[in-house]
Amino acid sequence: MYYSRKLKQDFRIAGLIPAIIIVFAFLFAWILFGIRTGYFVLSIGFLLYAAFSLFIYLRTRNISYMAAFLFQGFYGLYLLFNPKGLLRTPDAGMANFFLVCSVISTIWLVYLLSQRKTKWKGREVFEMAAKSIQPDPEGFTSRPRPAGKTDFTKDELLGFAEFIKKNLIAMPHRMDDQIIFVVIKMGEELGYMFNPERFRQNGTWILFDFKGNISVSMSKKDYMDFKEELSFDQLCDNLGKLFISFMEYYKKGETQRILDKLNELKLGLMS
Numbered sequence: 397m398y399y400s401r402k403l404k405q406d407f408r409i410a411g412l413i414p415a416i417i418i419v420f421a422f423l424f425a426w427i428l429f430g431i432r433t434g435y436f437v438l439s440i441g442f443l444l445y446a447a448f449s450l451f452i453y454l455r456t457r458n459i460s461y462m463a464a465f466l467f468q469g470f471y472g473l474y475l476l477f478n479p480k481g482l483l484r485t486p487d488a489g490m491a492n493f494f495l496v497c498s499v500i501s502t503i504w505l506v507y508l509l510s511q512r513k514t515k516w517k518g519r520e521v522f523e524m525a526a527k528s529i530q531p532d533p534e535g536f537t538s539r540p541r542p543a544g545k546t547d548f549t550k551d552e553l554l555g556f557a558e559f560i561k562k563n564l565i566a567m568p569h570r571m572d573d574q575i576i577f578v579v580i581k582m583g584e585e586l587g588y589m590f591n592p593e594r595f596r597q598n599g600t601w602i603l604f605d606f607k608g609n610i611s612v613s614m615s616k617k618d619y620m621d622f623k624e625e626l627s628f629d630q631l632c633d634n635l636g637k638l639f640i641s642f643m644e645y646y647k648k649g650e651t652q653r654i655l656d657k658l659n660e661l662k663l664g665l666m667s
Contacts, residue, residue, distance in 0.1 A: 401523065401623075402522070402523055402526040402527070402529075402622050402623060402624075402626070403519055403522055403523060403526075403621050403622055403623065404621055404622070404623050406519070406581070406582070406583070406664075414441075414445070415445075418437075418438065418441030418442075418445075421437050421438075421441065422434050422435075422437050422438040422441070424437075425437040431480055432480055435475045435476075435478070435480055436475075436476070438475055439472045439473070439475035439476045440472070441472075442468045442469070442471050442472030442475065443468070443469065443472035443473075445464075445468045445472075446464075446465050446466075446468035446469035446472060449461045449462075449464040449465040449468060450462075450465045451589065452585070452589055453465060455589055456561050456562060456564065456567070457558070457561065457562045458513070458514075458561075458562055458563070458564055459508065459513065459562075460505065460508040460509070460513045460514040463501055463504045463505040463508055464505055464514075466497070466498075466501035466504075467498055467501040467502050467504075467505050470494045470495075470497040470498035470501060471494070471495075471498040473494045474491055474494035474495045474498055477490050477491040477494060478491045478495070479491070512659050513563075514564075515564060515582060516564045516580050516581060516582045516584070516585050517563070517564055517565045517566075517658050518566070518579045518580045518581030518582070518584070519581050519582070519663050520658040520659075520661050520663055521565065521566070521579050521635070521638065521658070522579070522581075522600075522618065522621070522622075523661055523663070524634075524638055524657065524658070524661070525631060525634040525635045525638050526622060526626055526631060526634070528634070529626045529627055529630050529631055529634065530626070530627070531624040531625060531626060532625070532626060532627040532630075537628065539613075540603070540611045540612065540613040541611060541612055541613070541629065541632045541633075542609070542610070542611050543602070543610045543611055543612045543632060543633055543635065543636020543637070543640075544610045544633075544636050544637065544640055545608050545609055545610060546608050546610065546640045546643060546644070547608055548604075548608065548643060548647065550606050552643075552646070552647055553575060553604055553606065553643075554575075555646070556642070556643055556646045557570070557575050557577070559646060559651055560577060560642070563654075563655060564580075565577075565642075565654070565658070566578055566579050566580065566601075566602070567580055567588055567592075569592065573605055573606045573607075574603055574604060574605035574606065575603070575604050576601045576602070576603050577601060577602045577603075577604070577639060578599050578600070578601045579599075579600045579601065579602070579618070579635075598615045598616075598617050599613075599615055600612075600613065600614045600615050600618045600635075601613050602635055602636060602639045604639075604643075610636045610639070610640060611636070612632040612633075612635045612636045613632075614628070614631065614632055614635070619631070642654050
């Protein structure tokens with residue numbers, strides 16, 4: 397099914413900058429100091445990436461970050477111990493072991509990528525919320541807006557938050573008697589992982605309190621990402637309704653329907 401896109405195209409490359417830096421550092425070290433030093437620099441880059449992937453996995457429990465951690469970690473070790481590496485050994489068995497493990501974890505990671513398990517789904521959330529809204533420039537406001545009420549138990553809300561986090565739909569924050577779901581688009585995850593309070597300045601969030609009240613706050617940055625000025629009230633209302641519908645699916649044990657609805661938009665894997 398085709399949906400008319402409401403969001404502007406995303407041309408941000410912030411997520412690629414660390415990889416670009418590592419490649420240039422590798423080439424610089426190779427040219428000036430030789431291939432062995434180049435491999436050492438590249439291995440350090442992979443191992444740093446592995447540490448970062450493990451950090452995000454521990455924050456989200458999303459399995460794709462574990463796959464990335466294994467691939468990056470094993471390949472970083474291979475670069476250290478391979479015949480041209482800084483820690484090379486006469487016996488190539490260790491290097492070959494790391495290489496085989498990196499290939500296996502790469503296959504796993506590519507499979508998860510093909511299943512859209514690696515993607516932060518903020519753009520999908522915004523597209524679904526805006527799908528039925530017509531242009532209506534009524535003005536932006538940063539004030540949170542009530543977005544309805546629904547029934548759930550405390551345990552259901554906590555379980556729902558884990559599901560939303562694990563599938564990269566939003567990042568939940570527990571605050572006293574409420575949970576705030578921060579909508580994160582691809583390329584924005586770095587800032588939110590290292591600064592969880594960032595959403596207070598320029599984040600879009602949906603708040604569920606333990607009494608069933610729902611409220612929504614949309615950032616101006618996210619509002620301006622739409623191609624046209626849409627009805628702000630209706631956009632916030634739809635975001636609340638969208639997450640209420642997700643909660644209803646979760647309570648019924650139909651969580652796959654949530655993922656199917658997000659994935660059927662078929663947005664780019666890197667956007």
